[in-house]
Amino acid sequence: xxxxxxxxxxxxxxxxxxxxxxxxxxxxxxxxxxxxxxxxxxxxxxxxxxxxxxxxxxxxxxxxxxxxxxxxxxxxxxxxxxxxxxxxxxxxxxxxxxxxxxxxxxxxxxxxxxxxxxxxxxxxxxxxxxxxxxxxxxxxxxxxxxxxxxxxxxxxxxxxxxxxxxxxxxxxxxxxxxxxxxxxxxxxxxxxxxxxxxxxxxxxxxxxxxxxxxxxxxxxxxxxxxxxxxxxxxxxxxxxxxxxxxxxxxxxxxxxxxxxxxxxxxxxxxxxxxxxxxxxxxxxxxxxxxxxxxxxxxxxxxxxxxxxxxxxxxxxxxxxxxxxxxxxxxxxxxxxxxxxxxxxxxxxxxxxxxxxxxxxxxxxxxxxxxxxxxxxxxxxxxxxxxxxxxxxxxxxxxxxxxxxxxxxxxxxxxxxxxxxxxxxxxxxxxxxxxxxxxxxxxxxxxxxxxxxxxxxxxxxxxxxxxxxxxxxxxxxxxxxxxxxxxxxxxxxxxxxxxxxxxxxxxxxxxxxxx
Ligand code: XUL
Numbered sequence: 001x002x003x004x005x006x007x008x009x010x011x012x013x014x015x016x017x018x019x020x021x022x023x024x025x026x027x028x029x030x031x032x033x034x035x036x037x038x039x040x041x042x043x044x045x046x047x048x049x050x051x052x053x054x055x056x057x058x059x060x061x062x063x064x065x066x067x068x069x070x071x072x073x074x075x076x077x078x079x080x081x082x083x084x085x086x087x088x089x090x091x092x093x094x095x096x097x098x099x100x101x102x103x104x105x106x107x108x109x110x111x112x113x114x115x116x117x118x119x120x121x122x123x124x125x126x127x128x129x130x131x132x133x134x135x136x137x138x139x140x141x142x143x144x145x146x147x148x149x150x151x152x153x154x155x156x157x158x159x160x161x162x163x164x165x166x167x168x169x170x171x172x173x174x175x176x177x178x179x180x181x182x183x184x185x186x187x188x189x190x191x192x193x194x195x196x197x198x199x200x201x202x203x204x205x206x207x208x209x210x211x212x213x214x215x216x217x218x219x220x221x222x223x224x225x226x227x228x229x230x231x232x233x234x235x236x237x238x239x240x241x242x243x244x245x246x247x248x249x250x251x252x253x254x255x256x257x258x259x260x261x262x263x264x265x266x267x268x269x270x271x272x273x274x275x276x277x278x279x280x281x282x283x284x285x286x287x288x289x290x291x292x293x294x295x296x297x298x299x300x301x302x303x304x305x306x307x308x309x310x311x312x313x314x315x316x317x318x319x320x321x322x323x324x325x326x327x328x329x330x331x332x333x334x335x336x337x338x339x340x341x342x343x344x345x346x347x348x349x350x351x352x353x354x355x356x357x358x359x360x361x362x363x364x365x366x367x368x369x370x371x372x373x374x375x376x377x378x379x380x381x382x383x384x385x386x387x388x389x390x391x392x393x394x395x396x397x398x399x400x401x402x403x404x405x406x407x408x409x410x411x412x413x414x415x416x417x418x419x420x421x422x423x424x425x426x427x428x429x430x431x432x433x434x435x436x437x438x439x440x441x442x443x444x445x446x447x448x449x450x451x452x453x454x455x456x457x458x459x460x461x462x463x464x465x466x467x468x469x470x471x472x473x474x475x476x477x478x479x480x481x482x483x484x485x486x487x488x489x490x491x492x493x494x495x496x497x498x499x500x501x502x503x504x505x506x507x508x509x510x511x512x513x514x
Contacts, residue, residue, distance in 0.1 A: 002085035002469055003027060005260075006279075006461025007067070008454060009091040009193055010272055011046040011131065011294040013037075014066040017457040018079055021471045024479030028079045029454065032066045041065070045334060046294075048128060053382060054373060056133035060097045060124065063193065064116035071258040081259040087197060087251060088267045088464030090275035090456050091189030093211040096165045098126035098172070099192075101184040108199050110254035116196060125183040126176070130168045132295070133330060135373050135380070137167035144170065144213065147229040153307050155216045155223055157315030157323075163375070166213035166230045173231035186237045188212070190269035197266045198249030203240040206317025207274030207324075215241065217305070217315060217323070242268045245319050245463050265468040270319045272456040273297050273328075278320050279459025280424045280450060281481025283474065287422040288414070290439060291455070292429025296332035296406065298414040299324050308416045312376045319463050320473050325417050329376050329409065333428055335369035339402050343395035347432075354399035355434035360441055360493035361500060365397060366405040368511050376413050377512050385511035403435055407442045408497070408504045422446045424483075426455040436485070441493035448483035455481075 001022040008015045013033040020027050035044045041062035042048065048057050074081060103123040110119055130136075141160035144152060144167060153159040160167055165188065173180040187195060187204070188211075194202035209215040214230065216223040220243040227234045242248070250263040273291065277299055280289045288300035301318055302325050308314070313327040340350045367386035370379050384390060390398060423445050429435050430449045440447040452458050462476045 001083070003080065003083045004461045004465040004469060005084045005087045006457045006459065006464060007087070007089035007193070008272060008275065008457035008460060009063055009066070009089065009189055010456065011092050011133070013046070014063070014070050015454050015457045016070055016074060017452070017454060017461050018084070019458070019461045019465065019480065021465050021469065021476060021479060026452065026480070028074070028077065029452070029457070030070060030073050030077065032070045032073070034062055034066060037069060038062055038065055047131065047133060052136060054134065054136040054380070056131055057128035058095065058131050060129045060192065061117040061121055063189065064120055064196065067193065067196070068116050071255065075258045082261060084260055084264060086265040086267060086464040086468030088245070088460040088467070089190065089193060089269040090272045090460045091193060091208070091269060093132055093208055093271035093273060094163045094165055095129050095131040095189040096168055097129050097187045097189065097192040098179070098183045099123050099185040099187065100125040100182050103185055104201060107195055110199060110252055112254050112257040120196070125179055126172065129189070132163045133372065134168065135162040135375070137162045137171050140167040140170040144229060148226055152213060152226065153311065155218065156213050156226065157210050157217050157307060158213060159311045160213055161314070164211055164213040166226070169234060170230050180231065183237055185239065187239060190271060191239055194248050194266060194269040197251060197255065199252030199254065200249050201239055202248040203242040203268055205242045205245050205268045205270045205319060207319050208269070208271035209241055210316040211271060211314065214238070217317065243317065244321060245270060245467055247468060267464045267467045269460070270463065271316065273299055273326050274316055274319050274324060275459035275463065276426060276456040277301065277318060277324055277459065278462055278473070279455035279457070279481070280426055281477030282424055283477060286420060287424060288417065288420040290410065290423050290425045291427040292332060292425065292435065293427035294333055296329040296410065296429070297326055298410055298417070299326035300417055300420065302417065310413070310416065312413050313416055327376055327413050327417070329406070330372050330374050331369050335371050336402065336429065338371055339369055339398060343398055345395050349395070350399055351432035351434050354396040355437065357396040358400040361496035362397065362400045362404055364500060364503065365393070365401045366408070366504065366507055367398065367401040368405045368409065368508070369402050376409070377508065379512055385514070387507050403438050404442070407435070407438045408501070409508060411442050412505065412508070420445055422448060424448050424450065426450065427453055436487045440487045440489040442497045444489045444494045446489070447487040449485045450481045451484045
């Protein structure tokens with residue numbers, strides 16, 4: 001029976017899931033962690049060190065080394081790669097890769113005796129890639145807003161956003177004009193890795209393309225005026241657009257060394273959030289997804305198309321058709337990890353005990369863990385903000401203060417998307433009972449989890465099975481995404497959080513300004 005392989009190239013590592021739709025089974029799952037497995041690239045947490053806290057770049061060669069290592073691990077584990085009928089994938093959104101005019105020739109002639117990173121190194125016109133955590137393009141965003149006006153948000157689904165690829169490209173074009181001139185192609189993380197798999201120039205899909213401030217979502221084409229306002233001659237440097245994922249090309253011969261069959265279809269890669277919406281199996285407008293990963297994201301499919309009046313949220317194309325909206329919070333799992341480590345407790349304590357020992361509402365004590373400059377709401381000065389003596393408080397109080405504040409912010413900034421009866425929760429944080437119950441109580445919604453926390457990689461495999469194998473999304477969702485846990489809101493706790501909402505809003509507003 002045909003198997004489908006999905007890759008998720010995320011901030012901290014690369015994951016793969018192999019699915020068998022006929023049996024409704026995940027055949028195997030494997031991961032490579034950049035920090036642990038590829039320390040030579042000096043990217044702890046997937047990010048290169050930089051003296052400017054607003055600058056966050058990664059080494060694109062590390063993503064290639066991780067792909068090689070992941071395939072090797074799958075092969076060494078005896079994964080039946082010879083039965084893979086098609087491959088899909090997704091990447092962390094907004095990150096951009098800059099390639100010179102040698103890229104097309106090099107990627108078309110990959111030598112299996114060598115590795116990917118060393119062969120593609122000469123194709124880079126810029127050694128590093130700005131990623132979604134970068135917020136150093138405030139000036140470029142202001143210039144683009146002045147040049148394009150309100151059309152930027154109504155056409156591209158988002159106002160000018162610091163981490164989006166358009167403002168990032170503008171900054172590069174201005175600060176390194178010669179390197180920009182030498183750049184023949186600008187790919188996203190997703191389309192770059194897809195290009196490598198097919199040994200050619202892959203398109204960008206509308207899920208990831210919408211995270212660039214360049215794609216006109218009404219025409220599903222690059223907006224020429226916005227592209228020219230972003231950087232001179234940019235249009236010619238952008239790949240083609242696939243409105244919905246299609247077959248981007250056949251698998252390059254290079255990958256046969258891992259036991260895969262050269263020529264099998266590779267579908268257009270998408271962004272990690274669009275893939276995660278597919279991989280969460282959500283088909284109803286009543287259900288939103290909360291993904292608790294390096295970034296925390298809240299997203300749902302929408303109809304009709306609408307944009308966030310407050311300007312924090314985004315609209316992306318949805319690989320399974322139509323549009324989705326998303327709000328992203330930068331301080332997700334790394335912030336929770338830091339709070340846990342500083343409290344000197346283990347994950348069991350963080351996920352369960354801390355919540356047993358403290359009451360819902362935490363007596364109005366909140367802490368916003370903005371250890372990195374935050375995206376939602378916009379905060380450029382990093383640092384934890386609390387309305388009580390955080391350092392002196394007991395570990396359980398600190399933990400509840402952070403989790404409740406994160407969930408309250410999630411609620412406030414997702415209201416423009418709608419009110420949801422059900423939340424599907426995915427990502428590493430979905431293993432925490434305390435977080436799940438807090439979500440149910442703050443949103444007054446039923447919370448569900450699915451069997452895999454890696455919904456992005458699963459979604460990528462499902463896209464491959466649908467596009468190349470003709471399996472319906474409904475059948476795939478029924479096979480791979482039935483809810484495994486259901487957590488209901490508790491009336492008394494719901495009331496406590498509802499009563500606190502306006503006071504919390506004041507706390508958040510003050511925290512933003514100090
Ligand atoms: C979404 C966003 C992040 C990245 C990394 O807009 O910036 O969620 O996709 O996961």
